[in-house]
Every structure is written in C-alpha cells, then in structure tokens.
Amino acid sequence: MSAEAMELRKARERFAALGKVEWLLTADGAATFVEARTGAERVVVARFSDKATTDEIDFFVNAPRMVDLLLRLVDRAIAATRRVGASTSQQVQPAGKPVNYAAQAAMKCGEPAFLVFLEQRHGLERPLTDDRAAQKLRSLLRITSRKELNNDSAAAERWRSLCTDYQAWRKAGL
Incomplete structure (x- = not known):
C-alpha cells in the first residue's frame, strides 16, 4: 500500500471516529468557540483567539462537512477509475470472436x-x-x-x- 493510500486510510479512520457529530459555532461574550453536539450533549472542541479571522473560523467549523464531501468525491473517483480500467484492460471476448x-x-x-x-x-x-x-x-x-x-x-x-x-x-x- 502506498504512503498516500495509508494516509487516506488514516484520514477515513479519524473521520469515522468523530461519529455523527455536529459542530456548532458558539459565542459567549467575547469568546468564540466550537461545540460538538451529539444528541443532547455539547462539548467545547476549540476556542478561537480574538485575532482569528472569520474565514479561519468558518473553515474550522465546516471541516467535518468538507472532509465528508472530499472523501465521497475520492470514493467516486476511485470507483470510476476502476470501471474505466476494467473496461479497457478486459481482453475476454465472446467465444470465437x-x-x-x-x-x-x-x-x-x-x-x-x-x-x-x-x-x-x-x-x-x-x-x-x-x-x-x-x-x-x-x-x-x-x-x-x-x-x-x-x-x-x-x-x-x-x-x-x-x-x-x-x-x-x-x-x-x-
């Protein structure tokens, strides 16, 4: 297995370990933080510095959704590549042809x-x-x-x- 394939496997495992969690941007006075919500339970995952930009905060908050999307796209690309590979490398023809x-x-x-x-x-x-x-x-x-x-x-x-x-x-x- 290539190094990239091993890294992809690790990324999948790490993402799966999060489970069905929703990350929410929350503010409490001057503090901005991300909470992970699983059911009724909420856990603070990260607190942001007051110097963090809105783009940085948005990227972090939306990371689970983006990783999910990218993994699905990778899966589709792999499946398409395998289909193309199977159709072009297949040399079996009906008998006599x-x-x-x-x-x-x-x-x-x-x-x-x-x-x-x-x-x-x-x-x-x-x-x-x-x-x-x-x-x-x-x-x-x-x-x-x-x-x-x-x-x-x-x-x-x-x-x-x-x-x-x-x-x-x-x-x-x-």
Missing part, C-alpha cells in the same frame, strides 16, 4: 485523457487531435495502419503494453 485492437486504438485516440498521456509520455504535439494521436500510435507501434493490430501479434503486444502503461499513468495521476 477475436479482440478488435484496431477499434480499441481508434476509440482511445478520441479520449482526452489518452491524448494527454501521449503528450506527456510520448511527445504528442499540440493541438491534441484524434488524427495526431493516430499518427503517434502508428509511429509508436511501428505500424502503417491500426488494422495491423488485429493481424500482427507483435504489434498487438506493443498495443497491449501501451495500454498497460496508460492505465498505470492514469492510476498514478489520481
């Missing part, structure tokens, strides 16, 4: 993320267009037509390797 690598390559050349991958990793020049991506693929895979991916096992292997690199690049970018 070979994988159409040429079609896969054509679709990839239309994906904005794949174009950025080709730009960052393989020097695809701007503007990032489908045509430029197709030309870059032909060059990288040492083919004259994407159709060769369906007929030349070495070219197909180079394509699968490029797809693996692309998936690793996408995962590293999250």
Whole structure:
C-alpha cells in the first residue's frame, strides 16, 4: 500500500471516529468557540483567539462537512477509475470472436485523457487531435495502419503494453 493510500486510510479512520457529530459555532461574550453536539450533549472542541479571522473560523467549523464531501468525491473517483480500467484492460471476448485492437486504438485516440498521456509520455504535439494521436500510435507501434493490430501479434503486444502503461499513468495521476 502506498504512503498516500495509508494516509487516506488514516484520514477515513479519524473521520469515522468523530461519529455523527455536529459542530456548532458558539459565542459567549467575547469568546468564540466550537461545540460538538451529539444528541443532547455539547462539548467545547476549540476556542478561537480574538485575532482569528472569520474565514479561519468558518473553515474550522465546516471541516467535518468538507472532509465528508472530499472523501465521497475520492470514493467516486476511485470507483470510476476502476470501471474505466476494467473496461479497457478486459481482453475476454465472446467465444470465437477475436479482440478488435484496431477499434480499441481508434476509440482511445478520441479520449482526452489518452491524448494527454501521449503528450506527456510520448511527445504528442499540440493541438491534441484524434488524427495526431493516430499518427503517434502508428509511429509508436511501428505500424502503417491500426488494422495491423488485429493481424500482427507483435504489434498487438506493443498495443497491449501501451495500454498497460496508460492505465498505470492514469492510476498514478489520481
């Protein structure tokens, strides 16, 4: 498990330890503080200096809601990445029907993320267009037509390797 994954796990555990708590901004005379309310019980969590700005206080008070939102967004992004990874790495076809690598390559050349991958990793020049991506693929895979991916096992292997690199690049970018 990566260091970032371990930190994310710790953040989830710390957030879960708070339970269903509501943080409220409270003032008592000149003192401003945050109370945590669980049911009828209220506990002072933090007191603010009179020099604390309203933005600092607001950020602190709303931290649990923001962490909850960010964790849900991370979960959605991870789920979407896994769905994309499963659909692009899956090579199983119905019985008797070979994988159409040429079609896969054509679709990839239309994906904005794949174009950025080709730009960052393989020097695809701007503007990032489908045509430029197709030309870059032909060059990288040492083919004259994407159709060769369906007929030349070495070219197909180079394509699968490029797809693996692309998936690793996408995962590293999250």
